[in-house]
Every structure is written in structure tokens, then in C-alpha cells.
Amino acid sequence: MNNSSAPLIEVRNLVVEYASRGGAMRAVNDVSFTVLPGECIGFIGPNGAGKSTTMKVLLGFMFPKSGSVKLFNREPGATEARRRLGYLPEVTLYYPFMKAKELLFLYGGLQGMTRTQLKVRIPKLLEEVGLAGRGDTLLKNFSKGMQQRVGIAQAIIADPELLILDELSSGLDPVGRHDLRDVMLELKKAGRTIFFSSHELSEVETLCDRVIMINKGRVVLESPVAELMKPLNLFEIDFEQDGQPQTRSVSGAEKFNATLAEIISSGGRVIGTRTATRSLEDYFIEIIRGHEGSGR
Amino acid sequence: MRSTLLIAWTVLIEAIRRREVYAIVVISTLLIGAVATTRFFELQGLGKFYREIALQIMTIATNLTVIIIASRQLPREFESRTIYPLLAKPVSRLSFMLGKLIGVMAAGTFCFLLFMLVFLAGCQYLKIFVSPPLFAQFLFLQILGLLVVATLSFMLSLMTNLDAAITLGSLFYLLSSIFLSALSYLYQFSDTAVKFILRVMVFSVPQMSLFDLSEKVVHQEVWPPVPAFVIGQLTAYSLAFSSLFFLVAFLLFRRRPL
Numbered sequence: 207m208n209n210s211s212a213p214l215i216e217v218r219n220l221v222v223e224y225a226s227r228g229g230a231m232r233a234v235n236d237v238s239f240t241v242l243p244g245e246c247i248g249f250i251g252p253n254g255a256g257k258s259t260t261m262k263v264l265l266g267f268m269f270p271k272s273g274s275v276k277l278f279n280r281e282p283g284a285t286e287a288r289r290r291l292g293y294l295p296e297v298t299l300y301y302p303f304m305k306a307k308e309l310l311f312l313y314g315g316l317q318g319m320t321r322t323q324l325k326v327r328i329p330k331l332l333e334e335v336g337l338a339g340r341g342d343t344l345l346k347n348f349s350k351g352m353q354q355r356v357g358i359a360q361a362i363i364a365d366p367e368l369l370i371l372d373e374l375s376s377g378l379d380p381v382g383r384h385d386l387r388d389v390m391l392e393l394k395k396a397g398r399t400i401f402f403s404s405h406e407l408s409e410v411e412t413l414c415d416r417v418i419m420i421n422k423g424r425v426v427l428e429s430p431v432a433e434l435m436k437p438l439n440l441f442e443i444d445f446e447q448d449g450q451p452q453t454r455s456v457s458g459a460e461k462f463n464a465t466l467a468e469i470i471s472s473g474g475r476v477i478g479t480r481t482a483t484r485s486l487e488d489y490f491i492e493i494i495r496g497h498e499g500s501g502r
Numbered sequence: 503m504r505s506t507l508l509i510a511w512t513v514l515i516e517a518i519r520r521r522e523v524y525a526i527v528v529i530s531t532l533l534i535g536a537v538a539t540t541r542f543f544e545l546q547g548l549g550k551f552y553r554e555i556a557l558q559i560m561t562i563a564t565n566l567t568v569i570i571i572a573s574r575q576l577p578r579e580f581e582s583r584t585i586y587p588l589l590a591k592p593v594s595r596l597s598f599m600l601g602k603l604i605g606v607m608a609a610g611t612f613c614f615l616l617f618m619l620v621f622l623a624g625c626q627y628l629k630i631f632v633s634p635p636l637f638a639q640f641l642f643l644q645i646l647g648l649l650v651v652a653t654l655s656f657m658l659s660l661m662t663n664l665d666a667a668i669t670l671g672s673l674f675y676l677l678s679s680i681f682l683s684a685l686s687y688l689y690q691f692s693d694t695a696v697k698f699i700l701r702v703m704v705f706s707v708p709q710m711s712l713f714d715l716s717e718k719v720v721h722q723e724v725w726p727p728v729p730a731f732v733i734g735q736l737t738a739y740s741l742a743f744s745s746l747f748f749l750v751a752f753l754l755f756r757r758r759p760l
Contacts, residue, residue: 265590267760285592293590299582301512303519315508316591360587370590 212279214368214399215241215264220273222259233259235423236273243367246390246400248410248431250486251420252494257403258296260420261372265293278368289318292361294371299353302346306337306356309345310363317364327363335359336385350377358386362393369393371402375409387412407486411435417486421497427489434489440482447474455482505593506601513605514612517571523613530563531620549630550720556624557716560617561644565675568610568648572655573667575602576755585760595756603652603748610648614641632719635727640715642733646740647713651675653747654708660754679711708743712736 222234234256241247251257262268263275266283277287300309307328314324332341335355340348348356354377361369374390375383383406390413394400404410410417411431419427441462443454447469456465462479469476517523537555579585589598618641625632654674659667682704689700713736718725 262760265586267586267589269757269759285594288590289592291590293587295583295586295590298584298587300584301516301582303516304512308515312508312512313587313591316505316588316593318592357587 211243213240213242213276214278215239215401216274216276216279217260217264218274220260220263220275221271222256222263222268223271230271233423234263234270237420237423237425238273239418239425239428241368241399241401243399244397245416246394246414247402248414248417249401249403249420250405250407250410250417250490251403251426255420256423257420258372261293261370261403264370290366291368291370292364292366294357294361294369294374296372297350297376298357300345300348300356302344304345305342306332306345306348306359307341309356310341310359313360314363319364331359331363334389336382351379351382354378355382355386358389362389366398368399369401371400374402374404375406383409407490411486419490419493421494426493426497431486434486435483438482438484442480442482443469444477444479445469445474446477447472451477505591506597506604509588509593509598509601510605510608513571513575513602514608517605517609517612522570523567523609523616526563526567527613527616527620530559530617533559534620534624548628552624552628552630553632554716554720556621557640557719560614560621561714561716562676564610564614564617564644565648565651566672567613568606568652569655569671569675570668571609572603572606572652573659573671574664575606576656576659577664577667580760589760596752599656599748599752599755603656606652606656607645607649610652611645614644614648633722633727636715636719636722636725639728639733640719643713643715643736646737647710649744650708650710650713650740650747653744653751657747657751657754660751660758675710678707678709682707682709682711708739712739 217240218238220234220237221232223230223232225231237256237260249257249260259268263270264277264282265288266281275282277284278290280287304312310328310331311321311324314327315321319327328341329338332338335358337352337355337359340352345353345356354375358371361371375386378386387409390400394413400413402413414431416430417427417434418425439459440455440457441459443456443462443465445452445454452474454465454469456462466476466479534552534556537552576585579588589595622632624630651671655667655671658670661667662670685700685704689697692700715728718728
């Protein structure tokens with residue numbers, strides 16, 4: 207990761223409002239963050255938190271009420287910026303009358319690729335996303351998961367520097383999610399910058415360098431994943447005492463050693479020990495529950 | 503330009519692969535076929551009757567097809583969310599709309615060509631002669647008329663929704679000549695101020711009947727081809743209204759949040 211480079215995404219005090227009958231509804235409220243080249247960022251939050259809206263502003267689909275957004279140091283929606291990015295929208299039903307191959311010819315062509323380049327790229331890409339041999343199938347015959355795979359293929363067709371993926375694994379079965387994780391890891395290894403939203407928090411844990419959590423339009427957590435996942439100073443000991451299986455939790459290494467000695471001296475049999483960690487899901491639930499009831 | 507043509511190609515593929523265009527052509531062909539088999543008239547009368555009915559069916563069917571295809575382009579992109587991956591590529595909103603328009607026009611022309619094949623096959627079967635220059639002018643003006651209808655439908659689809667755009671577009675196409683006749687009738691009995699208002703109304707609504715030479719093709723024995731300068735004026739007339747409708751549609755779409 208090259209942190210000294212200029213950010214690919216720069217969001218400063220972003221405010222987005224939707225017009226509604228009862229007045230303006232604030233969907234994003236004073237959000238700021240940056241994404242550096244080579245980073246993989248998980249953008250998480252409950253439904254309606256403002257994730258998709260923020261992404262739409264990044265792409266120039268929506269316009270902020272205030273604040274600034276830069277993509278490759280350009281205004282969102284700038285053609286030059288869009289040439290360098292790939293975008294996967296949330297749940298899209300691709301043209302049912304087109305074949306998968308034709309759709310990729312369309313998107314690749316729009317991205318500026320030549321026909322010759324696409325003839326080489328498309329079969330490889332279909333294989334990469336698990337759709338080998340399905341290029342000539344009409345999209346109307348594709349399942350939701352297959353549509354999502356086509357969506358990923360169109361996003362990465364021109365090997366973009368930056369990927370913005372909204373609800374990455376939406377509609378995918380466990381095998382699909384596994385395949386997708388491999389694709390993402392390959393892209394990450396190749397130095398691509400990935401900014402994605404997902405409700406699959408285990409996926410975020412596995413793939414991301416950093417996580418940004420948003421709730422009710424505000425950033426409520428921004429942290430490196432390694433920081434969140436580091437072991438807690440908390441231990442669990444599974445043991446048998448008088449034929450009964452038991453578990454004891456202790457905090458601190460000294461207490462852990464003392465407890466172990468105590469169990470053994472009292473005739474107990476230690477079965478195993480664990481270092482406790484917290485999952486991203488634990489943080490997510492704790493933070494979101496903590497914010498429940500607070501206004502936007 | 504390449505992006506525009508790629509988007510146009512998508513619209514054309516849709517028109518070719520969806521069955522509704524063929525359904526309209528088949529139904530119209532059956533109607534034309536029924537006319538062709540009518541033996542009420544002597545040969546000359548049958549020729550006129552065939553030309554009149556066949557050309558009217560073709561004209562109405564093509565215009566309605568174009569209204570449907572044009573009206574659904576933008577609402578369907580929103581509904582299926584395909585607009586997002588499209589506009590996330592380096593494609594401007596103007597190129598996107600131009601591509602859609604070119605595609606709709608290509609689809610309309612495709613539909614028209616299918617009708618032409620049916621019509622000319624009928625002429626061949628009934629041994630009916632059609633004046634080539636007049637027929638070419640008929641085709642050209644029909645395409646100019648389709649351009650007005652397509653851009654109007656685009657505009658309506660951005661102002662309302664898909665169903666309303668189709669309904670309003672169809673009503674405009676089918677009733678505009680009646681509306682304009684009514685205005686002309688009222689004009690005779692109006693005072694100066696009302697006459698001015700009526701005149702403004704007449705000029706602000708495109709007169710689709712100007713693009714319809716079917717009557718001249720029917721009575722081709724007495725009608726020479728239309729002079730070139732009139733065709734030129736009609737081309738300018740069509741382009742003026744099409745540009746206006748397209749401009750309004752673009753202004754509505756240019757800053758629309760998606």
C-alpha cells in the first residue's frame with residue numbers, strides 16, 4: 207500500500223438531502239473520509255445508513271447539498287475519472303434481451319476498449335467470475351447470482367485502478383461469495399484500490415485494510431481492520447472437574463496462569479484454552495444499538 | 503461518438519429481439535392481406551383502396567411502435583437500474599440520450615422497412631404500380647415525422663412516467679390532426695385577439711399531417727412528386743420541433759439525480 211500518494215477518493219463534510227413532502231430528508235450528514243491508492247475499504251452500515259447515496263455522489267449520479275467530493279482529484283462525474291474506475295451498482299437487472307458476451311462488449315466498448323482487446327478479454331473474464339461457457343446465454347435466463355457475477359465482470363472489464371462496489375456479494379450463494387473473494391483478493395494483490403459496501407461482515411474482515419462504518423448518515427467508526435481484530439486481553443479455559451465440562455473466562459495473562467495452576471492443583475483436567483477476539487459483527491451490533499434512538 | 507453508437511446498437515438489438523415489433527407487423531400484415539383479397543372493386547379501384555388502407559395501417563403502426571419504444575427507453579433504464587453501470591462509464595448524459603434517440607430511429611426505420619416489404623409484396627401480387635419518386639418522398643417524410651414523435655416521447659417520459667408518456671404520445675399522434683382541424687374551424691369565427699391565440703397554438707403544435715404523403719401516393723395519377731424546396735422546408739420543420747423536444751428532454755435529464 208502506498209500511503210504517501212494522493213487519495214483516489216476524497217470526501218469532505220459531505221451533506222446530501224432528498225426532497226420529500228415533509229421537507230428535505232438528510233441522507234448523508236457531514237461525512238468525511240479518504241481512500242488511498244492500493245487500499246481496500248469496507249463501507250458498512252445498516253440499510254438506509256447512506257452508503258449507496260454516498261457512492262452515487264462519488265459517481266456524479268447525485269449532487270451534494272454541501273461539502274466536496276473528489277475522485278482522482280477531479281469533480282465526481284468527470285469523464286477522465288470514470289475512465290479509471292469500475293462500478294458495480296446495487297441489484298441490477300441487466301438487459302434481458304442481450305447475451306452475456308454482448309453486454310460485456312457494450313460495457314468494454316463504452317470504457318474505450320477495442321473489439322480485438324475485448325475478444326481476448328471477455329472469455330477470460332467470464333471464467334474469472336465463474337461464468338465460463340455462458341457467454342452466449344441470454345441474460346433473461348440468468349439467476350440473480352449470475353446477474354451479480356456479470357455485474358462484477360462489467361465493473362472489472364477494463365482493469366480499472368479504482369473499484370466502487372455497492373453490495374458486493376448481494377444475491378450470491380456461498381460458492382459465489384467464495385469465488386468473488388478470490389477475485390477481489392487477486393485484484394487487491396495487483397494493487398487495485400477497492401471501496402465496497404457489504405452486509406457480509408466476514409467478507410469485510412477478510413478483504414479490507416480499513417473499515418468505515420456509517421449510521422444515520424454519519425460516520426460512526428473508521429478504523430484499520432487489524433486494529434479491531436487484535437486479540438483482547440481475555441482468555442477462556444475449557445476444563446473438566448469431577449467429570450463435568452466447564453469454561454472459565456479470565457482477563458490478563460497473570461490471572462490466566464494462576465487460574466490454570468489452580469484448576470490443575472484441584473484435580474481438574476484442562477481441555478483447551480482460547481484467546482478471545484471480537485468480530486466485526488460484534489462491533490457493528492454494539493455501535494448500531496448504541497445509536498438506536500438518536501436522531502439523524 | 504463510439505459510445506453513442508454502442509448505446510444505439512443496444513436499442514436496436516432490443517427492438518429486433520423483442521417480439522412486439524413482429525406482432526405489430528404480423529397483425530398489420532393480416533389487415534393488409536385482408537384488404538388485398540377484397541374483390542369488391544375493379545382493378546384500378548382495388549389498387550387505390552389497397553394503397554390507402556395499407557399505407558395508413560403502416561403509418562399508424564410504425565408511429566405507435568416508435569412512441570412505445572421511445573417512451574420506455576429512459577424509464578426502463580431507471581427501473582432495471584442499468585443506467586448506473588452505463589453512466590459510470592466515460593459516457594456523457596448527452597451521448598447517452600443521443601444514442602438512445604439514434605437507436606429509436608434505427609428501430610423505427612427497421613419496423614418501417616418490414617412494412618415496406620409487406621406492402622411491396624402486396625403491390626407485386628396485385629400488380630399495383632407505385633410511383634417510385636413519390637413513394638421515396640413518402641418514406642422520407644415518414645421518417646421525419648417519426649423523429650418528431652420519438653423526441654416528443656422522450657420528453658414526455660422524463661416529464662411523466664412510462665404509461666403516461668405512451669398514452670399522451672399516442673393521443674398526440676392520433677388526435678393532433680383533429681385538434682388542428684378544430685382550431686382551423688374556430689379560426690373562421692374568431693375575432694382578431696382569439697385569432698392570434700389560435701395561430702400561436704397552431705404553430706406550437708407539430709402538424710403531423712404535413713409528413714403524411716399517403717393521400718398523394720393513393721392518387722398518384724394526379725399528383726406529381728413534391729417540389730424539393732417543400733421537402734427542404736419540411737425537413738427544417740421536423741428538425742426544429744425535434745431539436746426543441748430533445749433539448750427540453752436533455753435539460754430535464756442533465757442534472758436529474760439518479
